[in-house]
Amino acid sequence: MKKVTKLLAENKIRITKVRAEVLELFLISKIALSYNDLKKKLNSKYDKVTIYRTINKFLENKLIHEVPIPSGSQKYAFTETRDNNNECNHAHFICKKCGSIFCLNDVLLDNFQLPVKHKVSHITLTANGICDSCN
Ligand SMILES: [Zn+2]
Ligand SMILES: [Zn+2]
DSSP states (O other): OOHHHHHHHHTTOOOOHHHHHHHHHHHHOSSOEEHHHHHHHTTTOSOHHHHHHHHHHHHHTTSEEEEOOSSSSOEEEEOOOBOTTSOBOEEEEEETTTOOEEEEEEEEOTTOOOOOSSOOOOOOOEEEEOOTTTO
């Protein structure tokens, strides 16, 4: 079975053409994608509502996650690693030159021991620099 078909089935998401195509884009992309990136890659085949509905469905099922960005339009990436609460738990890298955002799936933030009395629910960590292709 194709990976997208399997993922959709596992998450009990009914398979439609747009869902399969959008998920495939997230799977093959090395960087986080915005709505505009998706629209361009899909050659404007689907309307805005359809694409956003698909994004929201995947967010709901935690197949993708919102990446922390300092400004600009929201970007999303496929969730490869999750913590015990089923949340995305890895660090991200932002290229200062091209603005690409990469998931650092091996850099897990689960085991951070913070010396605070506050109850921490979520930690984000973003590294900034110049990416491989801009370097
Ligand atoms: Zn770059
Ligand atoms: Zn990520």
